[in-house]
Amino acid sequence: MRKTIPIAQPIIGKEEIEAVVGVLKSGVLTSKFGDGPYSKKFEESFAKYVGVKYAVAMNSGTAALHAALLAADIGSGDEVIVPSFTFVATVEAVVLTGAKPRFVDIDPKTYTIDPAAIEDSITGRTSAIIPVHMYGLMADMEKIMKIAREHDLTVIEDAAQALGSELGGKKAGSFGDFGCFSFYASKVITTGEGGMVVTNRRDNAEALYSLRSHGFGRHFSSERLGHNYRMPEIASAIGYYQLLKLPRFLEARRKNANILTSILEDVGRLELPFEPPGYKHSWYVYTVRLKGCRAGERNKVVAKLTSSGIQAEIYYATPVHMAPYYRRKFGFKPRSLPKTEAAARQVFSLPVHPGLTEEDLKYIGQKIKKIVG
Numbered sequence: 001m002r003k004t005i006p007i008a009q010p011i012i013g014k015e016e017i018e019a020v021v022g023v024l025k026s027g028v029l030t031s032k033f034g035d036g037p038y039s040k041k042f043e044e045s046f047a048k049y050v051g052v053k054y055a056v057a058m059n060s061g062t063a064a065l066h067a068a069l070l071a072a073d074i075g076s077g078d079e080v081i082v083p084s085f086t087f088v089a090t091v092e093a094v095v096l097t098g099a100k101p102r103f104v105d106i107d108p109k110t111y112t113i114d115p116a117a118i119e120d121s122i123t124g125r126t127s128a129i130i131p132v133h134m135y136g137l138m139a140d141m142e143k144i145m146k147i148a149r150e151h152d153l154t155v156i157e158d159a160a161q162a163l164g165s166e167l168g169g170k171k172a173g174s175f176g177d178f179g180c181f182s183f184y185a186s187k188v189i190t191t192g193e194g195g196m197v198v199t200n201r202r203d204n205a206e207a208l209y210s211l212r213s214h215g216f217g218r219h220f221s222s223e224r225l226g227h228n229y230r231m232p233e234i235a236s237a238i239g240y241y242q243l244l245k246l247p248r249f250l251e252a253r254r255k256n257a258n259i260l261t262s263i264l265e266d267v268g269r270l271e272l273p274f275e276p277p278g279y280k281h282s283w284y285v286y287t288v289r290l291k292g293c294r295a296g297e298r299n300k301v302v303a304k305l306t307s308s309g310i311q312a313e314i315y316y317a318t319p320v321h322m323a324p325y326y327r328r329k330f331g332f333k334p335r336s337l338p339k340t341e342a343a344a345r346q347v348f349s350l351p352v353h354p355g356l357t358e359e360d361l362k363y364i365g366q367k368i369k370k371i372v373g
């Protein structure tokens with residue numbers, strides 16, 4: 001039988017393995033401020049890659065989002081504008097600070113937050129916006145930054161899926177006051193678990209250094225409430241070598257996405273992902289919409305793909321405002337975000353990671369054609 005084609009696959013080479021062994025032999029596994037030698041090297045090369053002044057390593061993308069919100073002084077009494085069509089961590093981080101999420105709908109073509117809907121949702125309590133670069137395609141950061149500057153709002157980019165994505169030649173994470181990344185095992189580069197916050201402001205970077213290590217200042221004494229969000233040296237070593245390979249990974253993803261598009265472009269029932277002019281996709285996943293369908297029909301297609309050895313996934317079948325905890329806590333109602341809820345019923349994602357062969361991609365394309373074509 002054919003081996004299942006996974007939706008994501010870490011690509012780890014001998015450089016990462018040797019670096020990990022080197023860390024283990026060195027005995028320096030972490031440091032009390034999170035500024036061990038590999039963490040500093042990883043941060044420096046990451047900041048340079050994204051085109052920002054500072055990068056601060058964290059131990060997950062969720063920690064990165066939470067720390068960025070805390071560094072921006074967001075807390076109880078604040079409202080933060082977020083999409084509901086995202087991974088729950090975007091919203092969880094807001095709720096952890098004591099602030100209230102204010103959900104807005106998406107652009108149904110790009111699945112990213114709709115700038116016009118942001119403007120309509122700003123209240124006297126709004127203090128920040130978290131645009132999410134869904135599936136690797138950036139939100140309309142030019143419009144969002146303009147709105148944020150007019151209303152004096154902090155912008156925290158959730159670039160967990162979009163390392164290397166661009167708009168107008170500028171990298172994801174470099175538009176907002178903060179940019180947050182994840183290195184979870186499925187991401188474009190991985191450290192197993194891990195995250196990064198980038199910023200151009202020194203005071204923000206200093207707040208992040210402190211927040212990731214118990215609120216310490218220059219000395220081993222807490223000046224604010226903090227966490228243990230430090231990235232271990234083993235993870236930083238993996239991340240450093242993964243980042244060197246990122247341009248190659250992104251090229252392979254683009255090539256794979258183009259192959260799927262060339263096979264699927266004549267399937268009338270499917271709406272395919274695309275790069276609007278000026279944008280560069282990271283092709284984290286290849287997400288298609290089964291036009292006009294109910295969730296049941298889409299779920300059957302995904303089940304058929306799964307039984308054919310293709311790991312298709314639904315990101316995200318339950319928008320955050322519909323998840324039990326968020327409904328209970330905030331009283332969010334169904335049918336309040338129609339474009340988000342339609343996407344949640346109709347999309348599914350396919351693999352385009354660098355571990356795929358051309359034969360895998362042809363197999364995926366042909367199976368889909370057979371199922372929905």
Ligand SMILES: Cc1ncc(COP(=O)(O)O)c(C=O)c1O
Pocket residue numbers: 060061062063086087089090132158160161181182183184193194195
């Ligand atoms: C959009 C988005 N935000 C936040 C996260 C959280 O990152 P992590 O899993 O590293 O905590 C993820 C990924 O898992 C994500 O996809």
